[in-house]
Amino acid sequence: MFIDMDKLDKAFQLINDGILKGDFPGAVAAVGNKKGIIKLESFGNRCLYPEKLPMTKATLFDLASLTKVVATNTLFMIFLEKGLISVYDNVSYYLSEFKGKDKENITIFNLLTHTAGFVPFKDLYKLCKSYEDAISYICKLDLEYKPGTRCIYSDFSYILLGYILEKIGGARLDVLCRRYIFDPLNMENTSFNPKSSNIAATEIDSKTQKPFIGICHDENGRFFDGISGHAGLFSNVEDLCKFSNMLINKGNNFISYASFRAMVTNHTLGLEDNRGYGWCVKGHKNSFIGDIALKEAFGHTGFTGTSLWIDVESDVYAILLTNRVHPTRDNNNIIRFRRIFSNAVLGSLYI
Structure with a gap:
């Protein structure tokens, strides 16, 4: 598979157009293949308030839910290969508090594929006193549906999975991911709670009237x-x-x-969403990967405006990092923009 660079340049021009339309203040994007990076550019501004700061290729982004696949899911696969955990272990094997109607047969598989029966989200930061208390709260919470019958995306699945991996690894998730993922892959700029001055701003904090910069945007996180x-x-x-x-x-x-x-195979065929272990599989849904992507393509998005997807058979991947929640989360234009950008990237491929 080859890439028409003129068409790819036009795909990247869409990012400038998106900034002009107010879809997001700035972005960094990359397209690559098995051999490496083909095109990488930065656009716009990483911060608008209280001062305007330019985006650079080195700017760090709050990945939001990309955390689920880059960190937690990858660590799970590593621990699985080490014989430390199985997809079909019961959650209650690790968490004795995990009890209630229909919970006895919930497995790690259900956490990985968002089929456990959890609600999508609750304000744990308002309902609980601490991280441990939040884990206990989730363990005791009634389910919304019978496990395995639906595929409803839920943060709770990955909060629990992260905690289970911490118990197995004997350390917090940041330490384990550094040891098993980021250092081996030479991902020197990837971390929780980063120490840098070049970080894309997210939403303006209603209490301080300043944007979150280098502080997790997600309230529970x-x-x-x-x-x-x-x-x-x-x-x-x-x-x-x-x-x-x-x-x-x-x-x-x-x-x-x-x-x-195993990780990128669709394990939820016929349910609301197409899920591998953690990853969204294109199938006939998940339009952020592009309308014309092969059904085997896979990827994930983050609430802050981040996304990445990979099409192995077409030999292309695309990363789009934006700060669309700056200064407010009310701008949802990224949903359509991701699809438009992905289509243009895919449209640059030829045999």
Whole structure:
């Protein structure tokens, strides 16, 4: 597969158009293949208030729910290959408090595929006193539906999964991910609670009237000291290209080919969403990957305006990092823009 660079340039021009339309203040994007990065550019501003600051290729972004797949899900696959956990272990095997109607048969598989029966979200930071208290709250919470019968995206699945991995690994998630993922992949700029001055601003805090910069945007993640299985990770496009390169090369011996295939296979066919282990699988849904992507393509998005997707057969990946929640989360234009940008990237491919 080859890429028409003129068409790819036009795809990237859409990002400038998006900034002019007010879809987001700024962005960093990259497109690559098995051999490496093909095109990488930054656009616009990383901050508008209280001062205007330019976006750069090195700018860090709050990845929001990309945390689920870049950190938690990847760590799970590594622990699985080490024989420390199984997809079909009962959640109650690790969490004795996990009790209630229909909970006895809920497995790690249900957490991975968002089929456990949880509500999508609750304000744990208002309902609980601490991280441990929040875990206990989720364990005792009534389910919304019978496990395995629906696929409803829920932060609770990955909050619990992250906590279980912490119990297995004997350390907080930030330490484990640094040890098992970020250092081995040379992702030097990826961390929870980053220490940098070059970070894209997110929403303006109603209390301080200043934007969150380097502080987890997700309220529950912030309540957990910025470290959680569902949100809190920061990274830049260069590191995410390294991560994507591993995936587009089918694990590249970082994880096994068998694990890679299991991770990106659609395990929820016929339900509301197409889910592998953690990842969204294109199928006939998940339009952020593009209307014309192959059904085997997979990816994920983050609430703050981040996304990445990988089409192994077409030999292309695309990373789009934006600060669309700056200065407010009320701007939802990113939903359509992701699809438009993905279509243009895919349209640049030829045989």
